[in-house]
Amino acid sequence: MTTRPATTGPVATDSATAARPVLRVGIVGAGPRGVVALERLCANAPLIAPGVPVEVHLVDPYPAGGGRVWRRDQDRSLLMNTVASDVTVFTDPSVPCEGPILPGPTQYQYARMVADGRITDVTDAEREEAAGMLPWSYGSRAFNGAYLRWALERIIRDAPAQVSVHLHPTRATAVDDRDGGVQHLWLDGEEQPLVCDAVVLAQGHFDVAPTGGQQRLKSFAERHGLLYREPLSPAECDLTDIPAGEPVLLRGLGLSFYDYVTLLTQGRGGRFRRDADGRLRYEPSGREPLVHAGSGRGVPYLARAEVHLEVVPRYQPRFLTAEVIARLRRSAGRGELDFRKDLWPYVAKEVGFVYYRSRLADAPEDEREAFLAEYGRYEWDSPELRGLIADRFEDPDLHWDWARVDRPSRGRRFADRAEYQEWVAGRLRWDLEQSAAGPARSPFKATAAIMRDLRDEIRQVISHQGLRGGSYRDHVDRWFSGLNNYIASGPPTARVEELAALVEAGTVRLVGPEMTVEPDEATGRFLVSSPAVDEEPLAVGALLEAHLALTDVRRTTDPLLRHLLTTGGARPHVIPDAQGEPYVTGGVDVAEVSFRLLDADGTDHRGRFSYGPPVESVQWVTAIGARPHVGSRTLIQGDAIARGCLRTGVENLALRDLALA
Numbered sequence: 001m002t003t004r005p006a007t008t009g010p011v012a013t014d015s016a017t018a019a020r021p022v023l024r025v026g027i028v029g030a031g032p033r034g035v036v037a038l039e040r041l042c043a044n045a046p047l048i049a050p051g052v053p054v055e056v057h058l059v060d061p062y063p064a065g066g067g068r069v070w071r072r073d074q075d076r077s078l079l080m081n082t083v084a085s086d087v088t089v090f091t092d093p094s095v096p097c098e099g100p101i102l103p104g105p106t107q108y109q110y111a112r113m114v115a116d117g118r119i120t121d122v123t124d125a126e127r128e129e130a131a132g133m134l135p136w137s138y139g140s141r142a143f144n145g146a147y148l149r150w151a152l153e154r155i156i157r158d159a160p161a162q163v164s165v166h167l168h169p170t171r172a173t174a175v176d177d178r179d180g181g182v183q184h185l186w187l188d189g190e191e192q193p194l195v196c197d198a199v200v201l202a203q204g205h206f207d208v209a210p211t212g213g214q215q216r217l218k219s220f221a222e223r224h225g226l227l228y229r230e231p232l233s234p235a236e237c238d239l240t241d242i243p244a245g246e247p248v249l250l251r252g253l254g255l256s257f258y259d260y261v262t263l264l265t266q267g268r269g270g271r272f273r274r275d276a277d278g279r280l281r282y283e284p285s286g287r288e289p290l291v292h293a294g295s296g297r298g299v300p301y302l303a304r305a306e307v308h309l310e311v312v313p314r315y316q317p318r319f320l321t322a323e324v325i326a327r328l329r330r331s332a333g334r335g336e337l338d339f340r341k342d343l344w345p346y347v348a349k350e351v352g353f354v355y356y357r358s359r360l361a362d363a364p365e366d367e368r369e370a371f372l373a374e375y376g377r378y379e380w381d382s383p384e385l386r387g388l389i390a391d392r393f394e395d396p397d398l399h400w401d402w403a404r405v406d407r408p409s410r411g412r413r414f415a416d417r418a419e420y421q422e423w424v425a426g427r428l429r430w431d432l433e434q435s436a437a438g439p440a441r442s443p444f445k446a447t448a449a450i451m452r453d454l455r456d457e458i459r460q461v462i463s464h465q466g467l468r469g470g471s472y473r474d475h476v477d478r479w480f481s482g483l484n485n486y487i488a489s490g491p492p493t494a495r496v497e498e499l500a501a502l503v504e505a506g507t508v509r510l511v512g513p514e515m516t517v518e519p520d521e522a523t524g525r526f527l528v529s530s531p532a533v534d535e536e537p538l539a540v541g542a543l544l545e546a547h548l549a550l551t552d553v554r555r556t557t558d559p560l561l562r563h564l565l566t567t568g569g570a571r572p573h574v575i576p577d578a579q580g581e582p583y584v585t586g587g588v589d590v591a592e593v594s595f596r597l598l599d600a601d602g603t604d605h606r607g608r609f610s611y612g613p614p615v616e617s618v619q620w621v622t623a624i625g626a627r628p629h630v631g632s633r634t635l636i637q638g639d640a641i642a643r644g645c646l647r648t649g650v651e652n653l654a655l656r657d658l659a660l661a
Contacts, residue, residue, distance in 0.1 A: 021052065021053070021653055021656075021657075022052075022053045022054075022055055023049055023052050023053065023054045023055070023197055023646065023649035023650065023652075023653060024054075024055045024056075024057065024182075024194070024195060024196045024197050024198075024649070025041060025054070025055070025056050025057070025196060025197065025198045025199070025200065025645045025646075025649065026057045026059060026172070026175075026183075026185045026194055026196040026198070026199045026200070027056065027057065027058050027059065027199075027200045027202055028059050028060070028172045028185075028199065028200065028201050028202060028203055028560060029059075029060055029067060029200075029201065029202035029203040029204055029612075030058040030059070030060035030062070030063075030064035030065065030067055030152070030167070031060070031062075031065075031066065031067025031068065031069060031070065031148070031202070031204050032067070032070070032089060032148060032204075032625055032626070032634075033202040033204065033611060033612045033634065033638065034058060034060065034064075034067070034200075034202040035065060035089045035148060035151055035152050035155065036089050036626060036634060036635060036638035037200050037202055037638050037641060037642055038056055038058065038152070038155055038156075038165065039089060039090065039102070039104075039151075039155045039638075040091075040097075040099055040635075040638045040639045040641070040642030040643075041054065041056055041163065041642045041645065041646065042155060042158075042159045042160060042163050043091075043099050043100045043102050043639075043642070044099045044100070044639070044642050044643050044646055045160055045162055045163055045646060046160050046162070047099070047100070048643060048646040048647060048650060049162070049646050049649065049650050051162065052162060052649075052650070052653065053162055053164070054162055054163045054164070054646070054649070055163075055164050055165075055166060056163065056164070056165045056166070057166045057168060057185070057194050057196070058165065058166070058167050058168065059168045059170065059171070059172045059185070059187060059194075060168075060169065060171075061169060061170055061171045061188075063145070063149065063169075064149070064152055064167050064169075065145065065148040065149030065150075065151065065152040065153075066144070066145030066146075066148045066149055067148075067204060068204065068205075068233075069141070069204060069205070069233065069235075070141055070142075070144045070145035070148055071141075071142070071145050071235070072123075072126075072142050072145040072146050072149065073142070074141055074142050074145075074235045075142075075235060075263065075267065076125060076129070076140045076142050076143075077140070077262050077263070077266055077267060078140060078141045078142070078234070078235055078259055078262065078263075079138045079139070079140055079141065079491070079492060079494075079495070080138050080139055080140070080141055080144055081138065081255055081304060081489065081490065081491050081492065082138070082625065082627075083108075083135065083136045083137060083138060083306075084106065084107045084108035084111060084133055084134070084135060084136075084137050084138070084139050085106055085107070085108040085109075085135035085136065085310045085311065085312075085628075086106070086312075086627050086628065087106055087107035087108075087139075087144060087147070087625060087626075087627075088104070088105075088106045088107070088626050088627065088628040088632075089104070089148065089151050089626055090102065090103055090104030090105070090106075090151070090628075091103065091635050091639070092628050092629060094628070094629050094630060094631045094632075095631055095632060095635045095636060095639075096631055096636065097635065097636050097639035097640070098639060098640070098643060099639045099642065099643060104151065104154070105151075106628050107139060107143075107144060107147045108133060108134075108135045108137075108310065110130075110147045110150060110151075111129075111130040111133040111139070111143075111147075112130075112133075114126065114127055114130035115127070115130045115131045115133070119150065121150075122146060123146075125142075126142075126143060126146045129143050130143070134308075135308075135309070135310035136306060136307065136308050136309070136310075138492040138494075141235070168187055168194075170187050170188045170189055170190070171187070171188040171559065171560075172185055172186065172187055172188075172559075172560045173186050173187065173188050173559040173560055173563065174186040174559070174560060174563040175196075175199055175560065175563070175564065175569070175608070176567075178195070180652060180655055180656055180659065181197065181606070181607065181648070181651065181652040181655055182195050182196065182197055182607075182652060183195070183196050183197075183198075183199055183607055183608070184196075185199055188559075196607070197607060197645070197648055197649035197652045197653075198607040198608070198609065198644070198645035198646075198648045198649060199607065199608050199609070200608075200609045200610070200611075200641055200645065201560070201561075201588070201597070201608070201609065201610035201614055202610070202611065202612055203558060203560075203561075203612075203613075203614060204612055204613050204614075204623075205548060205549075205551060205613045205623070206551060206553075206556055206557075206558040206561060206613070206614060207549075207556065207557045207558055208549050208550070208551070208552050208555040208556050208557060209555045209556075209557055210230050211555075214230050214231070214545065216519070217517075217519060217526075217543065218230065220519035220521075221543070224524040224525075225524075226524070226525070226526070226541045226542065226543070227241060227242065227248075227541065227542040227543070228542075228543050229543070229544045229545060230545055230549070231256075231545040231547055231548055231549035232545070232549075233256075233548070234256055234259035234260050234263055234546075235259070237260075237544070239260075239263055239264060239267075242264070242289050242542055243289065244268070244286065244287045244288060244289060245286075245288075245289065245290060246289050246290065246541070246542065247289065247290045247291075247292055247538070247540045247541070247542070248264070248289045248290070248291055248292070248540065248542040248543075248544065249292045249293065249294075249511075249517070249526065249528055249538075249540045249542065249543045249544070250291060250292070250293040250294075250544050250546040251293075251294065251295065251515070251517060251543065251544070251545050251546055251547070252293075252295055252545065252546035252547035253293060253294070253295040253297065253298075253299065253300040253301060253510075253546070254295075254300075254301050254485065254486075254546070254547060255301065255489070255490075255491060256546045256547050256548060257293060257295075257300060257301075257546040257547075258300070258301070258491045258495045258499070260291075260544060260546050261291060261293075261498075261499065261502065261508060262495070262498075264288060264289055264291055265282070265284075265288050265291075265502060265507060265508075266498075268285055268287040268288050269285030269287055270282060270283060270284050270285045270287075270288055270507075271283045271285075272498055272501060280497050280498065280500070280501045281501055281504075281505070282498075282501040282502050282504075282505040282507060284505065284507060288507055289542070290507070290509070291502075291507060291508045291509065292508075292509050292510075292511055292528065292538060292540065293508060293509070293510055293511065293546070294510060294511030294512060294513075294515030294528070294530065295513075295515060296513065296514055296515070297406070297407060297408075297482075297486065297513060298407075298408075298409055298420075298424075298510065298511075298512055298513030298514065298515065298530065298532075299408055299409070299424060299427055299510075299513075300428075300490075300496070300499060300510075301485065301486050301489070301490035301491060302431050302448065302486060302487060302490045302496070303431055303432070303434075303435045303490050303491060303492065303493040303495070303496040304448075304488075304489070304490050304491065304492060304493070305435075305438070305439045305445040305446070305448040305449035305452075305488070306435060306438060306439075306492075306493060307438065307439055307449065308438075311628075311629050314453050314629070314630045315354070315449070315450040315453040315454070317346075317350055317454065317457055318350065318353060318376065319346050319349045319350055319353070319376070320346040320347065320350055320454065320457045320458075324346060325457060325460050325461055328342060328343060328461045328466070329460070329461060329466060332464060332465050332466045333464075333465045333576065334576065334578060335465070335468040335469060335575070335576035335577040335578040335579070335582070336468055336578050337461075337466060337467050337468060337471070338467065338468060338471045338475075339462065339467050339471045339472070339475035339476055339480065340471065340475050343458070343461055343462065343467075344380075344475075344480075345379060345380040345381070346380070347454060347458060348380045348381070348402065349379075349380040350450065350454060351400070351447050351450065351451060351454075352375070352380065352400050353372065353375060353376070354446050354447050354450050355400045355443045355444075355446065355447045356371070356372070356375065356389070356392075356393075356400070356443075357372055357446075358439075358441075358442070358443035358446040358447075359393065359398065359443050360372075361441070371388070371392055374388055375388060400447070405483075405487070406483050406486075407513065408427060409423070409512075409513050409532060412532065413532055413533075413534065414512065414532060414533045414534065415534055415535075416533065416534065416535040417509065417510075417511065417512065417533055417535050417538070419533075420510060420511075420512050420530070420532075420533050421503065421509055421510055424503060424510045425500065425503050425504060428496060428499060428500040428503060429500060431496055432493065432496060432497055432500060435493040435496070447487070448487050448488050449488075451484055451487055451488040452488040452489070453630075455484070455488075455620075455621055455624070456630075456631075456633065458620065459619065459620045459621060459633065462476060462620050463592075463618065463619045463620050464592040464618060464619070465575050465576065467575065468575070468576070468577040468578055468579060469574070469575035469576055469577035469580075469581070469582045469583030470577045470579060470580055470581075470583060471577075472575050472583055472585075472617070473575075473583045476620065477585075477617070481620075481621070484621075511528055511529070511530050511533070511538065512529075512530025512531075512532050512533035513530055513531075513532050514530055514531050514532065515528065515529070515530050516528070516529055516530070516531075517543065518537075520539075523539055525539040525540060525541055526539070526540050526541070526543050527539055528540060550586060551586055551587065551613050551614065551616050552572075552586025553565060553570065553572050553586055553587065553588050553614070554572055554584075554586060555586070561588065561614070564597075568599055568600035568601075569597070569599055569600075569605070569608070570588055570589065570597055570598070570599065570600075571588075571589050571598060571599065571600045571602075572584050572585060572586060572587065572588070572589065573585045573586075573587040573588070573589040573590075573615070573617050573618045574589070575617075585616075585617035585618075586616070586617065587614070587615050587616045587617035587618045587619075588610055588614045588615050588618070589602075589615075589618060590604075590609070590610055590611070590615050590618055591604040593640065594609070594640065594641075594644055595609050595610060595611050595615070595637055595640060595641050595644075596608060596609055596644065597609065597610055606648050606651075607645075607648045607652075609641040609644060609645065611634070611637045611638070611641060612634075619633075626638075
């Protein structure tokens with residue numbers, strides 16, 4: 001191993017240089033997946049390309065390591081929704097990849113190294129945060145940026161002697177094929193392209209043009225002098241022109257909503273304190289706006305199920321087994337499988353099993369095991385299973401009811417927004433009570449914990465055209481993904497406790513379920529209402545889309561993706577449907593297993609790869625980062641891509657040798 005820094009800036013890649021026996025890989029995006037791809041290239045190079053010089057070019061206009069999302073200079077009050085011991089970019093023995101397993105520290109283990117003085121190149125704020133970090137702590141996004149930068153530097157430092165790394169702090173704008181299997185990767189501001197054997201697209205969430213509805217709202221706001229913000233990361237949104245005391249509407253009650261609330265309250269000098277009875281209270285600074293918020297569901301994301309262990313065992317499904325997954329995958333690509341009919345019963349039965357097992361935690365063991373054994377014999381929602389549950393739990397409120405979980409206010413009407421506000425406050429208190437009990441004592445949080453784990457089994461079934469197109473659109477994109485995130489991907493409990501205090505103080509006010517926003521030309525304001533709340537519409541002059549834009553390559557403004565799409569080098573992923581029209585998604589189409597980019601004709605490109613958010617809908621829930629000890633798909637895919645890049649490069653070198661012979 002040799003120790004050497006990465007180089008920054010252009011590297012000569014003219015025709016003479018390209019003819020030299022050097023294998024070159026361009027990675028577009030130097031965030032977490034770019035780091036994983038680099039680490040896997042370093043791990044596999046000695047095996048696949050022994051003795052061959054390998055140049056890796058990391059291209060990103062944002063700081064390498066953290067990339068755009070995990071910048072170290074962002075507001076430290078913005079937290080991750082993943083605990084420190086669940087964040088990594090390194091493989092471990094649980095990862096069933098072809099390449100070598102080279103373990104490395106998780107974010108929590110990195111924090112201990114900082115706190116112990118083994119890592120010193122950190123800021124005072126990072127050192128202070130590390131000192132108080134526990135395995136189940138939710139680190140700031142800025143701290144994760146520090147971890148990712150350190151991991152990148154370690155990977156570069158420990159790289160094999162044959163591997164050199166070059167950083168390009170700019171944007172990739174185009175990629176074109178050239179003779180000999182190589183590609184020209186064009187960079188903004190550079191006259192000469194990088195000549196690469198393989199290119200990995202790891203941009204993460206790419207920018208998209210506004211939807212038609214968003215553009216209409218933007219135009220309305222401009223005509224009437226209102227404030228409108230399209231979907232954007234809260235860390236990047238300028239909030240200085242939102243005046244104190246004036247109403248502002250947040251559309252969305254997920255993770256972005258919690259971030260906006262933090263920036264508009266604590267970020268403006270507000271403080272939280274505890275009463276003598278331990279209850280959290282909010283003390284306003286007077287500089288906050290009056291925050292109104294709503295969504296279709298009408299209630300904020302629930303707090304994450306928190307487990308105070310450094311390594312949390314992964315739930316092992318009892319019904320959605322490997323054999324069932326293999327059977328369901330047999331029809332992949334034919335547009336036949338239906339999520340609701342064919343897959344959902346297994347998912348629902350797994351969740352119900354965990355829920356009722358938790359409900360019976362204090363029952364005699366023989367009684368509990370007898371119930372669970374009988375439960376396992378019946379199909380989900382069958383008369384026999386419903387009868388079994390009704391006989392054991394006479395109170396219907398103790399039954400797991402998906403409809404009630406999904407829409408907690410279903411069937412209720414509210415006299416006004418004040419009544420709805422009081423109801424929401426009660427829901428938040430209930431969520432905090434469940435969080436305090438934890439998955440070990442709360443049946444609801446027990447199910448929330450395993451729903452995160454079940455994602456991998458669900459992903460294996462539905463990805464790469466596992467479902468018919470209409471089912472993916474209606475049952476996954478428009479329903480289950482949101483439900484899963486609401487239950488299992490919420491914020492830390494501390495954020496929900498803060499929100500409860502803000503709701504009680506009247507600083508944050510919830511509008512109601514099925515919230516609608518209408519631009520009103522007569523008043524020159526956005527009119528906000530809920531069909532379940534009997535009160536006149538609320539008029540506001542500021543609207544923030546408190547959610548991330550959906551990735552859609554058809555609307556992308558990313559120059560490289562735009563170039564690939566317009567030249568036929570890439571295409572949107574299409575899911576066939578035997579019952580009707582295919583579903584054209586917004587994901588960038590890639591081949592299964594290899595993750596090679598598919599061109600407009602469906603041919604996989606031997607030297608282009610992509611993974612992560614750009615391929616959402618080809619793979620389900622791709623934005624999840626690598627998690628240790630659970631056989632992370634991100635790490636498996638990163639390894640496969642790295643090995644594909646190296647094999648392509650070795651083939652290209654052989655072709656160049658033949659041409660010179």
